[in-house]
Amino acid sequence: MATYKCESCPLRKKYEEKPKSFAGRFWRWHINFCPGWKAYFTHLPEAEQQALREKYSFTKYSK
Secondary structure, eight states: OOOOGGGGOHHHHHHHHOTTSHHHHHHHHHTTTOHHHHHHHHHSOHHHHHHHHHHHTOOTTOO
16 A cells, blocks of 8 residues: 655645645645645545545636
């Protein structure tokens, strides 16, 4: 089973704490093209993907 750093990413944590901060906005922008995030996101079960889509207003990689 693969492990992904996205689960414990320091920038993601900053987004969780303060989404409007520079680091938080940078992380949110970054996930739109990050190959690591794509690998992490697409390996998740559909229910978890949907939860992240709603949580982060993330529309990429929709089926």
